[in-house]
Amino acid sequence: MLRQTPSQTIGPFFGFGLVPAQYGFAGAAIGSGTMVTDQVAGQRIRITGQVFDGAGMVVPDALIEVWQADAAGRYGGPAQEPQAGSPDAAFTGFGRVGTGAKPDARFVFETIKPGSVDALQAPHLHVTLFMRGLLRHVCTRIYFSDEREANLRDPVLRAVPHDRRDTLIAWRDETSAFQTYSFDIHMQGERETVFFDV
Secondary structure, eight states, rough: OOOOOOOOOOOOOOHHHSSSSGGTOOOOOOOSSSSOOOOOOOOOEEEEEOOOTTTTTTTTTTTEEEEEEEEEEESSSSSOOOOOSSOOOEEEEEEEEEEESHHHHHHHHEEEEEOOSSSSOOEEEEEEEEEOOOOOOOEEEEETTTTTHHHOOOOOHSSSGGGGGGGGGGEEOOOOOOOOEOOOOEEETTTOOOOOOO
């Protein structure tokens, strides 16, 4: 009689397979932390942060993917919703980074500030996180601290309990010469990030 094989968590990940250039390997990848080129329209921003486990320790082998609209609020690729106009052909809106390439396990995305997709939604990025210990990935969003009015009317953010909304906000670093936002992901504990059941 054959027994059931044990469950396998998603991760840790091999850098050469998913984000080879980030780890110094040769090979192509479908995404990286640098999501912009000179041809992409929009305001350049940087989003940086770390992933923390339930004990408050930095996770050195997580993988983060983001997907976002362009500066005009349009998504590249097959659109889920009808869009007015064509998306920026120079911008894919997709990025992927691992946390193991830097000594402090920090992730960095160089991108543009997304536009509002419609009259209600605030500018945001969709985030998917893979890491050891998870049987399936988790999903969340990144909103921006300097989009206060838009955040107040966003239906998804409004559905989150008021005392937990800050876990979805990337805070602008006013001391940085480059427009930089800080967004940490906490897997558990008092500052646990809100994750969505999608």
